[in-house]
Amino acid sequence: xxxxxxxxxxxxxxxxxxxxxxxxxxxxxxxxxxxxxxxxxxxxxxxxxxxxxxxxxxxxxxxxxxxxxxxxxxxxxxxxxxxxxxxxxxxxxxxxxxxxxxxxxxxxxxxxxxxxxxxxxxxxxxxxxxxxxxxxxxxxxxxxxxxxxxxxxxxxxxxxxxxxxxxxxxxxxxxxxxxxxxxxxxxxxxxxxxxxxxxxxxxxxxxxxxxxxxxxxxxxxxxxxxxxxxxxxxxxxxxxxxxxxxxxxxxxxxxxxxxxxxxxxxxxxxxxxxxxxxxxxxxxxxxxxxxxxxxxxxxxxxxxxxxxxxxxxxxxxxxxxxxxxxxxxxxxxxxxxxxxxxxxxxxxxxxxxxxxxxxxxxxxxxxxxxxxxxxxxxxxxxxxxxxxxxxxxxxxxxxxxxxxxxxxxxxxxxxxxx
Amino acid sequence: xxxxxxxxxxxxxxxxxxxxxxxxxxxxxxxxxxxxxxxxxxxxxxxxxxxxxxxxxxxxxxxxxxxxxxxxxxxxxxxxxxxxxxxxxxxxxxxxxxxxxxxxxxxxxxxxxxxxxxxxxxxxxxxxxxxxxxxxxxxxxxxxxxxxxxxxxxxxxxxxxxxxxxxxxxxxxxxxxxxxxxxxxxxxxxxxxxxxxxxxxxxxxxxxxxxxxxxxxxxxxxxxxxxxxxxxxxxxxxxxxxxxxxxxxxxxxxxxxxxxxxxxxxxxxxxxxxxxxxxxxxxxxxxxxxxxxxxxxxxxxxxxxxxxxxxxxxxxxxxxxxxxxxxxx
Numbered sequence: 001x002x003x004x005x006x007x008x009x010x011x012x013x014x015x016x017x018x019x020x021x022x023x024x025x026x027x028x029x030x031x032x033x034x035x036x037x038x039x040x041x042x043x044x045x046x047x048x049x050x051x052x053x054x055x056x057x058x059x060x061x062x063x064x065x066x067x068x069x070x071x072x073x074x075x076x077x078x079x080x081x082x083x084x085x086x087x088x089x090x091x092x093x094x095x096x097x098x099x100x101x102x103x104x105x106x107x108x109x110x111x112x113x114x115x116x117x118x119x120x121x122x123x124x125x126x127x128x129x130x131x132x133x134x135x136x137x138x139x140x141x142x143x144x145x146x147x148x149x150x151x152x153x154x155x156x157x158x159x160x161x162x163x164x165x166x167x168x169x170x171x172x173x174x175x176x177x178x179x180x181x182x183x184x185x186x187x188x189x190x191x192x193x194x195x196x197x198x199x200x201x202x203x204x205x206x207x208x209x210x211x212x213x214x215x216x217x218x219x220x221x222x223x224x225x226x227x228x229x230x231x232x233x234x235x236x237x238x239x240x241x242x243x244x245x246x247x248x249x250x251x252x253x254x255x256x257x258x259x260x261x262x263x264x265x266x267x268x269x270x271x272x273x274x275x276x277x278x279x280x281x282x283x284x285x286x287x288x289x290x291x292x293x294x295x296x297x298x299x300x301x302x303x304x305x306x307x308x309x310x311x312x313x314x315x316x317x318x319x320x321x322x323x324x325x326x327x328x329x330x331x332x333x334x335x336x337x338x339x340x341x342x343x344x345x346x347x348x349x350x351x352x353x354x355x356x357x358x359x360x361x362x363x364x365x366x367x368x369x370x371x372x373x374x375x376x377x378x379x380x381x382x383x384x385x386x387x388x389x390x391x392x393x394x395x396x397x398x399x400x401x402x403x404x405x406x407x408x409x410x411x412x413x414x415x416x417x418x
Numbered sequence: 419x420x421x422x423x424x425x426x427x428x429x430x431x432x433x434x435x436x437x438x439x440x441x442x443x444x445x446x447x448x449x450x451x452x453x454x455x456x457x458x459x460x461x462x463x464x465x466x467x468x469x470x471x472x473x474x475x476x477x478x479x480x481x482x483x484x485x486x487x488x489x490x491x492x493x494x495x496x497x498x499x500x501x502x503x504x505x506x507x508x509x510x511x512x513x514x515x516x517x518x519x520x521x522x523x524x525x526x527x528x529x530x531x532x533x534x535x536x537x538x539x540x541x542x543x544x545x546x547x548x549x550x551x552x553x554x555x556x557x558x559x560x561x562x563x564x565x566x567x568x569x570x571x572x573x574x575x576x577x578x579x580x581x582x583x584x585x586x587x588x589x590x591x592x593x594x595x596x597x598x599x600x601x602x603x604x605x606x607x608x609x610x611x612x613x614x615x616x617x618x619x620x621x622x623x624x625x626x627x628x629x630x631x632x633x634x635x636x637x638x639x640x641x642x643x644x645x646x647x648x649x650x651x652x653x654x655x656x657x658x659x660x661x662x663x664x665x666x667x668x669x670x671x672x673x674x675x676x677x678x679x680x681x682x683x684x685x686x687x688x689x690x691x692x693x694x695x696x697x698x699x700x701x702x703x704x705x706x707x708x709x710x711x712x713x714x715x716x717x718x719x720x721x722x723x724x725x726x727x728x729x730x731x732x733x734x735x736x737x738x739x740x741x742x743x744x745x746x747x
Contacts, residue, residue: 210561
C-alpha cells in the first residue's frame with residue numbers, strides 16, 4: 001500500500017469523470033435565436049472563411065443554413081460513407097465560394113452512424129433537436145435509413161436518402177425521398193437488352209448480401225413478367241474467390257446469358273471463372289461493379305462484360321451534347337483534384353441529395369423543414385449525377401431507366417454500347 | 419462484506435432510491451429528444467450489461483455472444499407482433515422464455531469449457547445467430563429486416579416517443595437492478611462468488627458449480643432478451659445489423675469499465691461509455707479519431723482502475739468511512 005493521497009485523488013477523479021462528461025453533454029448550444037449563435041466556429045467554418053470567393057460572388061453572411069448528413073463513415077458500410085462524406089465537404093466549400101444558400105453560409109453537419117441502426121436514430125435526433133437542421137441527407141445504407149424513417153416522419157423534417165432499398169420510397173412516406181437508381185430500373189435496362197437480342201433463357205448468380213438479394217428478387221419478379229425464363233440461380237458468399245462450382249452448375253443448364261449481381265470483388269471472380277470454364281455466353285453484370293476497380297480485378301476476363309451504369313463512372317464517354325455532361329465533368333474533376341481519387345457512385349449520391357436539398361431551400365426561400373419538403377416534392381428536371389430527377393407526390397425516387405446507360409468493357413475500358 | 423446486515427441494506431437502498439429519483443427527473447431536466455433517446459439507449463445497454471455483469475463478475479464466465487440473446491429478444495418481439503399480431507408484452511415474455519431455453523441449450527455444453535474456450539464457443543454462437551437472422555428470409559426479412567413493429571401498450575396508453583420509452587425501459591432496469599441485488603446478497607450470490615474465485619474450492623464446499631453456472635448464464639441471456647424486445651418496440655424496426663460481434667464487445671467494454679464485481683458497474687459503465695461515444699462524435703477536433711479516443715479511455719481505465727468505476731468508487735467510500743472512524747476514535 002502506498003500513501004492515501006493518490007487513492008483519494010483517484011476516487012475524486014472517478015466521481016468527477018462522469019460528472020464532467022454529463023456537464024459537457026448538457027452544455028449543448030441552445031438553438032440560436034439571434035444573429036449570433038453561441039457556437040464556436042468549427043474548423044470547417046474557419047476553412048470556409050479562408051476559401052477564396054469566386055469572382056462576382058458575394059460573401060455569404062448571417063446565420064448558417066444547416067443541413068444534416070448521416071453517413072456510415074466507419075463500420076461495414078465505410079466504403080459508401082467515406083466518399084459520401086468527402087463529396088459533402090467538397091460541395092459545402094463550392095457552394096460557399098459561390099455565395100452560399102439564400103446568401104447565407106451553408107453548413108453541412110456530418111454525423112457517422114458507424115453502420116449501426118441505433119447510432120443512426122440518435123444521430124438523426126441530435127441533428128433535428130439540437131442542431132435544428134432543415135433537412136437530412138443519407139444515411140448510406142437501407143437498414144439505417146429504415147431505422148430513422150419513423151423519427152423523420154414524427155419530427156416532420158425531410159430526408160433524402162442515399163440508399164437504394166425499394167422499401168424506402170415504396171410505399172410513399174411524405175418526408176422521405178431517395179436519390180440512388182433502384183435495382184428495378186437496372187433490371188428494366190437489362191430486360192431492354194435481353195429483348196433486343198432475343199435472349200429468353202438466363203441463369204443468375206448473386207452475392208449473399210443485401211445488395212445481391214435485392215437484385216435477385218427484382219430479377220425473378222420482372223424477368224418472368226417479361227417472359228424471360230431463369231433456368232437456375234446460384235449464390236456465393238461475399239469473400240468467395242472461386243465460383244467455378246456454381247458456374248459449372250449453371251453451365252449445365254445451357255442459358256443464353258448469365259446475369260451476375262454483386263459488388264467488387266466477387267463479380268470479377270465470376271468473370272474469371274467463366275473464362276476458365278470456356279463459357280462464351282454473354283455475361284451481364286449489375287451497376288454495382290461500374291467502377292475502375294472491376295476493370296483492374298477482372299483484367300482480360302472482363303472483356304465483353306456488359307452492364308447498366310450510372311453516367312458518373314463513365315463520364316468521359318458521355319457525349320458532350322448530353323445534359324448531364326457539364327455537371328458530371330465538373331464534379332468528377334473537382335473531386336479528383338481535392339482527393340486524388342475518382343468520384344464513385346456513392347460520392348454521386350451525396351452530390352445529388354445535397355444539391356437537391358439546396359435547390360429546394362432556394363425554391364422555398366425558407367429553411368422551414370415543412371416548406372423545404374413541399375419544395376422537394378416539386379423538384380422537376382433536376383440534373384444530377386445519377387440522372388435527371390423529377391419528384392412527384394406519387395414518386396419520391398424521381399428517376400427513370402434512362403438514368404442508366406448500357407456499357408461494355410472494350411480494351412480494358414468502359415465503352416458506351418448504345 | 420464486513421458491515422452489519424442492517425446497515426448494508428440501508429446503504430444499499432440509498433443508491434436505488436437515488437437511481438429512481440434520477441430516472442424520474444432525467445426527462446424533466448433534459449427536454450431535448452436527442453438526450454432523452456441517448457438516455458433510453460443507456461437504459462437498454464445497462465440491462466444487457468447487468469446480466470453480463472452477473473455472469474462475469476459473480477460467476478467468472480466471459481461471454482462474447484450476448485448480441486445473439488439481445489437479437490433473439492428483438493426478433494421474437496418483431497416476428498410475433500408483426501406476423502402473428504400478438505400482444506407486445508406476451509411476445510416479450512415468450513421471447514424471454516425462448517431465449518432462456520436457447521441459453522440453457524448452449525450453456526450446458528459450453529460452460530464446461532474454461533477461459534479462452536468458453537469465450538470462443540460463445541463467440542461462435544453469436545456469429546451463428548447473426549447468420550440465422552440474415553438467412554431466415556421468410557421469418558426475419560433477411561437483410562431488409564422487419565418494419566412497422568407496434569409500440570408497447572399499458573392499458574389504453576401507447577408507449578411511443580422518447581419520454582415514454584425512456585420511462586418504460588428504465589422501469590425495467592430498476593426492477594432488474596433490485597432483483598440482481600437480492601440475488602447477489604443471497605446464498606446463491608455467495609455461491610457464485612465462490613465459483614468466481616475458485617471452482618475447485620467451491621465444489622469442495624458443496625456448491626453445485628455447473629448448475630449454478632448454467633442458471634446465471636440463462637438469467638443473463640433473459641436480461642439481454644428483454645432489452646432486445648424493448649429495443650424493437652422503441653425503434654419499431656429491426657435488422658441483423660445491431661446484433662453483431664461488435665455489440666457483444668461493446669457490452670464487454672461497458673462491464674469492464676464499469677466494474678464487474680458490483681451491480682452498479684453495469685449502469686455506470688453504460689452511462690459513461692455511451693455518453694463518451696456521443697460526446698466524441700460532437701467534438702470536431704477528435705471526431706475523425708473517435709475509435710482512437712474511445713480505445714484510449716478504455717486503456718486508461720484498465721491501467722488505472724482495474725476494478726472499474728464501481729470498484730474505485732466503493733474503495734473510495736470505504737476509505738472515507740475508515741477515516742471518519744479514525745477521527746471519531
